[in-house]
Amino acid sequence: PVAILAQVELRDMSQGTQDDPRLVAPFLAVRDEVLWSSFAELKHRVGSFSKPILELGSGDGRASIYAAKQLGAYCVGLELDDSLIDEAKSWAAREGVAGQCDFRSEDITQQQWTGSGRWSAVFVHILPEGIAPLEEALLSLGCPIVCASYGLTSVRPDAAGAGWEIFNLPGLRAEAGDRAELLFA
Numbered sequence: 001p002v003a004i005l006a007q008v009e010l011r012d013m014s015q016g017t018q019d020d021p022r023l024v025a026p027f028l029a030v031r032d033e034v035l036w037s038s039f040a041e042l043k044h045r046v047g048s049f050s051k052p053i054l055e056l057g058s059g060d061g062r063a064s065i066y067a068a069k070q071l072g073a074y075c076v077g078l079e080l081d082d083s084l085i086d087e088a089k090s091w092a093a094r095e096g097v098a099g100q101c102d103f104r105s106e107d108i109t110q111q112q113w114t115g116s117g118r119w120s121a122v123f124v125h126i127l128p129e130g131i132a133p134l135e136e137a138l139l140s141l142g143c144p145i146v147c148a149s150y151g152l153t154s155v156r157p158d159a160a161g162a163g164w165e166i167f168n169l170p171g172l173r174a175e176a177g178d179r180a181e182l183l184f185a
Contacts, residue, residue, distance in 0.1 A: 029059065030125050030148050031163060035066045038146050038164035042071075042121055045159065045169050046144060049073040049120035056108045056124045056134075061088025061101060063123045063148075068097035073120065078106040078113060109133065116142045125149060144168050 049071055055064045058077025065088070067073045079085050085103045092101040106112060109130075113119075114137045122141060124131060125148040131138075135152050138145050144158075145167040151157060157165035 028125070028149075030063055034148050034161075034163040035063060036070075037161045038123075038148065038166065039067060039070060041159050041161065041164075041166060042144060042146060045166070046121065051118065051120040051143075052076050052102075054078070054113055054119045054122045056113070056122060057126045057130070058088060058103060059084050059125075061091055061103055063125070064088070064101050064103070065092050065095055065097055067123070068092070068100035069095060073100070075101050076113075077101065077103045078108050079103060080105060080107060111137050114141065116140060119143045121146060123148070128153075139168060142168070144170075 049067075052074045053064070053067050053071075053076070055061070055067075055075060055077040058064055058079045059081075061077050061079075061084075064075035064077040067075050077085075077088060079088070082105060085105055088101070088103040089098065092098045092103070108126075111134070119141055121144040122138060123146045124134075124138070128150045131147070131150055131152065135154055138152065139155065145152065147157075147165050147167065148163060151165040152167050155167055157167050158169035159166040
């Protein structure tokens, strides 16, 4: 099981905000060790990335920026909060990867990002109630899905580490236990 890395305080759902998609993807920064270990596993398993990596609920863009810097990938981050999009764009520019990162304002619950063959991988860091309605669409993308903090519920992960799980790795089925030993092979 994926370790829960932080507590998230949500607004009262009874105040008429249950239709606000930000409630299932509040900004909660992904820990650096989750990024480096999950992306190291992804690179080990997949190799190169000829298509963009998609980050759903990108917040300040740290997963996209990390993937652009460390994997040389082109990344697309989808986020609703304009101030976080601006922060992500500024951070990508400071890190020298602005040309590899495209941060967009988009409601991920509308699933405009779907379509098999569009992405090399997807990075997801949203609450379970946000992942659940997207799970079928995510699995139909036909690419690896990296989930930080909360995973998919209908399938077993193909790889897992502290705070992350990867689903849909090509040609693999899950084995029990942590796959972290592969990071240093």
